[in-house]
Amino acid sequence: MATTTLSSREFQQNANLAQRAAHTGPVIITNRGRPSHVLLTYDxxxxxxxxxxxxxxxxxxxxxxxxxxxxxxxxxxARPADF
Known part of the structure; x- marks a missing residue:
């Protein structure tokens, strides 16, 4: 299983690349160099x-x-009902 890392900018510019990469493993999306999200296939x-x-x-x-x-x-x- 290959892990792909993309910056949030790369992800925004090429979401199709991220979707294709998710078929081979998780795609880690970074924000300012720190992992913030993971893209997986639905399966x-x-x-x-x-x-x-x-x-x-x-x-x-x-x-x-x-x-x-x-x-x-x-x-x-069980307890008696209060009326």
Whole structure:
């Protein structure tokens, strides 16, 4: 994966170049020599963000078996209605 670095001026002048470069890896856009933004393809963004998952996929993620979650009992939540 190749990383491309463009100044904000270069990016503004040639956005097509940045889009093509994003297909081979992230494009770092700098402002006054410091990284300020990263351009990715949408597929790469979805991969990094986890994409869309079903509830079954989310609950079957590795490491979830080690979590301890306590759910309150319904009797602890219920109370008489105030009228």
């Amino acid at each position: 790469e963004y979805e991969r990094l963000a986890g994409g869309k998952r079903s509830l079954v996929e989310a609950l079957s993620m590795p490491g979830l078996a080690d979590l301890e979650v306590e759910f309150p009992h319904l009797r602890d939540l």
